[in-house]
Amino acid sequence: MPVRRSAAAAATSPPVPRSRLDVDARRRQLLALGTALFGSRPYDEVSIDEVARTAGISKGLLYHYFPTKRDFYVATVREAAAELVARTKRPEQMMDPLERLRTGLDAFFDYVAEHGTAYENLLRSGIGSDTEVAAILDETRETFSTRLIEKLAVRDDLGRLALRGWVGFVEAATLGWLGSRDRVSREALRDMVIRVAIDVVKSLERKS
Amino acid sequence: MPVRRSAAAAATSPPVPRSRLDVDARRRQLLALGTALFGSRPYDEVSIDEVARTAGISKGLLYHYFPTKRDFYVATVREAAAELVARTKRPEQMMDPLERLRTGLDAFFDYVAEHGTAYENLLRSGIGSDTEVAAILDETRETFSTRLIEKLAVRDDLGRLALRGWVGFVEAATLGWLGSRDRVSREALRDMVIRVAIDVVKSLERKS
Numbered sequence: 001m002p003v004r005r006s007a008a009a010a011a012t013s014p015p016v017p018r019s020r021l022d023v024d025a026r027r028r029q030l031l032a033l034g035t036a037l038f039g040s041r042p043y044d045e046v047s048i049d050e051v052a053r054t055a056g057i058s059k060g061l062l063y064h065y066f067p068t069k070r071d072f073y074v075a076t077v078r079e080a081a082a083e084l085v086a087r088t089k090r091p092e093q094m095m096d097p098l099e100r101l102r103t104g105l106d107a108f109f110d111y112v113a114e115h116g117t118a119y120e121n122l123l124r125s126g127i128g129s130d131t132e133v134a135a136i137l138d139e140t141r142e143t144f145s146t147r148l149i150e151k152l153a154v155r156d157d158l159g160r161l162a163l164r165g166w167v168g169f170v171e172a173a174t175l176g177w178l179g180s181r182d183r184v185s186r187e188a189l190r191d192m193v194i195r196v197a198i199d200v201v202k203s204l205e206r207k208s
Numbered sequence: 209m210p211v212r213r214s215a216a217a218a219a220t221s222p223p224v225p226r227s228r229l230d231v232d233a234r235r236r237q238l239l240a241l242g243t244a245l246f247g248s249r250p251y252d253e254v255s256i257d258e259v260a261r262t263a264g265i266s267k268g269l270l271y272h273y274f275p276t277k278r279d280f281y282v283a284t285v286r287e288a289a290a291e292l293v294a295r296t297k298r299p300e301q302m303m304d305p306l307e308r309l310r311t312g313l314d315a316f317f318d319y320v321a322e323h324g325t326a327y328e329n330l331l332r333s334g335i336g337s338d339t340e341v342a343a344i345l346d347e348t349r350e351t352f353s354t355r356l357i358e359k360l361a362v363r364d365d366l367g368r369l370a371l372r373g374w375v376g377f378v379e380a381a382t383l384g385w386l387g388s389r390d391r392v393s394r395e396a397l398r399d400m401v402i403r404v405a406i407d408v409v410k411s412l413e414r415k416s
Contacts, residue, residue, distance in 0.1 A: 043335050073335060124342040126334030127251050127281060134332040157391045161381045162400060168380025169404075173373035183365045192370060192411070196377075199407035203400070 027065055030055055034076040039118025043073060043126070074132050077122065081140040084111050088147055097149070101197060104148040105190050109174070113186070116178050123171060141167045149197055162200050169196055235273055238263055242284040247326025251281060251334070282340050285330065289348040292319050296355055305357070309405060312356040313398050317382070321394070324386050331379060349375045357405055370408050377404055 033055055037046045048069050052059045066072035087107045112119050122137075145167045170193050177189050241263055245254045256277050260267045274280035295315045320327050330345075353375045378401050385397050 042337060042339075070335060121337045122333060124337035125330060125345055126338045127278060127341065129250060129329045129332035130334045131250075133335065137333055157388055158396055158400060161384045161388070161392060161397060164384040165377040165381035165401070165404065168376035168378075169373040170376075172376025172379075173369045176369045176372040180365055180369070184369060188366055189369060192366060193373070195411045196370075196373065196404070196408060199411065200404060203403045203407065 026057075030062065030065055030072075031076055031079045034072055035080060035115075035118060038073055038076055039115060039121060042121070048072075074130075074136070077133055077136055080115065080118065080122070081136050084108070085140060085143050087111055088144055098194070101148050101194055102190065104144070105170075105193065108144070108170075109186050109190060112174055112178070113181075120175060120178060123175060149201070156204075159204050162204055166193075166197055166200055169193060234265075238270065238273055238280075239284055239287045242280055243288060243323075243326060246281055246284055247323060247329060250329070256280075282338075282344070285341055285344050288323070288326065288330070289344050292316070293348060293351050295319055296352055306402070309356050309402055310398065312352070313378075313401065316352070316378075317394050317398060320382055320386070321389075328383060328386060331383060357409070364412075367412055370412055374401075374405055374408055377401065 030051070033051060037051065037054075046069075048059060048062060051072070052062045055062065062072075066075060087110070088104045122133075141164070145163055149163065149166070173189060173193060177184055177186075238259070241259060245259065245262075254277075256267060256270060259280070260270045263270065270280075274283060295318070296312045330341075349372070353371055357371065357374070381397060381401060385392055385394075
């Protein structure tokens with residue numbers, strides 16, 4: 001998806017000669033900047049003027065890459081989601097379900113530990129809801145969770161709700177952990193959410 | 209809290225003679241209208257003009273009760289949270305923990321079934337986060353969950369994270385259920401989240 005957007009941006013680029021790589025590199029630079037800004041401050045406190053100034057480009061060029069501030073924000077969320085999914089790619093090849101779950105969760109907690117405030121801002125409720133942001137989150141949750149607990153990804157409707165529930169458990173516990181990292185080790189948190197996953201799977205098996 | 213705001217509003221009321229009851233009744237009417245509007249459409253699509261027109265009052269009078277659109281929105285969230293908490297008040301007196309949990313969850317699902325879209329809009333992620341809305345939600349979650357599972361409300365840090373996690377499980381599974389109400393009964397969902405609560409409590413007991 002990002003590639004296609006960059007290509008579109010390149011097609012309508014300003015007259016300055018600009019290689020394809022330039023456009024992609026610029027886009028990556030802007031996304032990294034956006035992730036840093038939106039991740040550390042509320043959305044309303046980040047201005048397009050400030051982004052352009054910090055990036056050392058004109059507002060016009062910034063709008064060329066991202067037509068509105070909202071588009072810019074959504075693109076940073078999409079980028080962050082893609083990074084999280086990429087990090088948990090490896091566990092898919094693992095045969096042992098428990099090892100896969102543990103490795104995937106470690107990758108997740110690494111990610112959250114690095115992007116604490118951004119993760120918090122993204123998941124905390126805002127004013128009203130946003131369809132596009134919600135859709136990116138839902139898709140990421142599904143990809144992430146079915147990779148981790150294939151067994152729970154049953155075709156059964158109650159099983160699907162249980163899987164969503166478990167992801168909600170991990171997210172809520174993680175948000176709580178970000179505020180008490182000095183008192184609860186990452187390993188203790190990880191082992192707890194693994195126990196919950198195992199209990200949920202067992203409980204669904206007993207039911208069916 | 210709402211009483212104090214109404215009193216303040218009454219003190220600076222327009223010159224038209226207006227009884228205390230009038231002010232409170234008007235405030236309640238506006239909050240009910242706001243809940244209906246914000247609950248059925250995204251925040252950005254609700255305008256103060258429309259609210260005033262629908263309520264049959266001037267924009268000036270509306271701003272008198274709620275200085276900004278955001279204040280108005282936050283007040284409707286606060287009102288909804290207070291209603292949810294009030295509904296789960298009874299279980300507190302119950303001695304049997306399982307009965308308490310079941311009754312509290314039934315009240316919660318009644319509430320969600322009534323306010324489906326509003327509940328979804330509130331919990332779905334938006335553009336950026338809002339400190340005040342997040343604080344209301346966190347407080348409601350804590351009141352609600354400690355009422356339901358007193359046993360989980362341990363002073364232990366990991367136990368606290370488990371309680372937060374379980375609330376996240378209930379919320380995520382409930383959001384999923386709103387989209388599959390025709391295929392999963394409320395009782396099946398309720399029994400599942402109860403089993404998870406029991407498993408979490410047991411697992412924490414084994415650990416300590």
